[in-house]
Amino acid sequence: MKLLRRCAPAALAFCLMPAALAGEADEGVYTMVDLSGQPVMSMAGRIYVDDEYISADNLLYLVVEVDDGERRAIAQCLGAEPSFDEEAARAVFAYADGSKENSSESGKKLIAMYSTHSDESYEKGDGAASLEQAGGIYDVDKALKRQLEKLGVEVELDTTTHLPHDAKAYSRSRRTAEELMKLRPDALLDIHRDGIPDEAEYETQVDGEETSKVRLLVGRSNPNASANRAFAKQVKAVADEKYEGLVKDIFIGKGDYNQGLYPQALLLEFGTHTTDKQEAIDATKYMADVLNTVLYEDTARAEGAGSGSGAARSLLWLAVAAALGGLIYALISTGTLKNLGAKLSGGASELTGGLLGRREDDGPDNEDGDE
Missing domain, CATH: 2.30.30 (SH3 type barrels.)
Known part of the structure; x- marks a missing residue:
């Protein structure tokens, strides 16, 4: 006792x-x-x-x-790591462009954003690393939204909370992501901060301004992983060219991070809990410009340069690669040829996570992911 x-x-x-x-x-x-x-x-x-x-x-x-x-x-x-291939990018972006053409949102620049770990905060600026009522991460969300809007990009920011911060958080945020996907955005972004204690790992200067680095994360346990990775690599390539030091690195980890919903889905970590929140907010100005360049300026140039047989071949090869990747993923996930046949009846859209068409049902909620 x-x-x-x-x-x-x-x-x-x-x-x-x-x-x-x-x-x-x-x-x-x-x-x-x-x-x-x-x-x-x-x-x-x-x-x-x-x-x-x-x-x-x-x-x-x-x-x-x-x-x-x-x-x-x-x-x-x-x-x-092999450098980013712009021809492959055209094929990756073709999916989003095609979905926009069939949408009432056609012609608009639209990015969807949310935060799975709603409590994430910054000790310098919020006074704590975690705030359940009003996580400081939403201030970063709103800052990125404002910076994108200055560039003519519409942003749908969903501030739904997904507490508690546990292994089921991604299952809860998946519902938010699925609702955002109904708008057929050009990209689906999940905004976070890291949790390492050493703030120096995220410190950098961009254009002479003290700002936070940004880490990009890709979930390798989803059929869109190759496309998600290509998207992350292009974001890093543009950031390296325009704002050297802004993107810290890319981590490709076990899990889904809800990126199976869309080829152009990405998880971004703005600093860590010991980073000054203002520096994380300052980083949004540069990241907004990078995203605008990747999604709209680079894509437009690639489409113009790729009209003709070269672009057609690129699209064909990516379609074949996506189909083969989907088949392998389906076989691994089902475990038997019999179950694979059942999965095949769902069509190419289901196998490729939407890269070849759209899925009516994206399957069970994700339970993976530690970020």
Whole structure:
């Protein structure tokens, strides 16, 4: 009984701890090192074998071993990540362009945004890393919305909360994402902040202004993963050209992050909880310009340059690749040829996660994702 009385206050304190902090305490901060033991990066949330990482200088790492006890991932450097292919981009963007043509929103620039982890906040600016009533991440959302609107882009920002901050948060936010997809946006963005303690990892200067870096995350456990990755790579390529140092890196992790809903879905982390919130807000000005360039200016140039047989071949090859990728994904996910046949009856749209047509039902809610 005495032991129970001594333990009760601690247990009560844990129960009252904001869900985000409890979740981050469970997952912890993982450090990635190369084969020689040199640090590569760190991030809040689990890292798994076969996760991939593209560094600021575009080196590709593959996770080959994970020690969950030490929260350390060992990754092999595979060399330079292939540069972004603009012809492949035309095919990726063709899906969104086609859906817009069949929509009442045709002709508009439209980006949809939401935040899965609604409580995420910044200690410098919000006074805490987690605020359940009004997470500081929504100030970053609103700032990005304003900056995009200055560039003539309409933004549908859904401020629905998805608390608690736990493994089911992505299942809850999926419903929000599905509602946003009914508007047929050009991109679907999930806005976050990281949870590593070292703010220096996210510090940078852009055009002489102190600002936060932005990490891009792609979920590899979805049939749109190749297209999501291509989208992230183009965002990084444009950011590197226009605002060197803005994009920190790209993490390709186990999970879906609701990116199976759309080829042009992306998760962005603006700084970490120890970052000054104003620096995260300042980064939205540059990221808005990057997104506008990627989605509208670069795409228009690519379409103009690609009219003719070259673009047609590019589209055909991506369609074939998407179909093959979908078949492989379906076989892995169903486990048997019999179940694969049942999945095939759903059509190419279901297999490719919407890259080849639209799906009526996007399947069960996602339960993966630690970010």
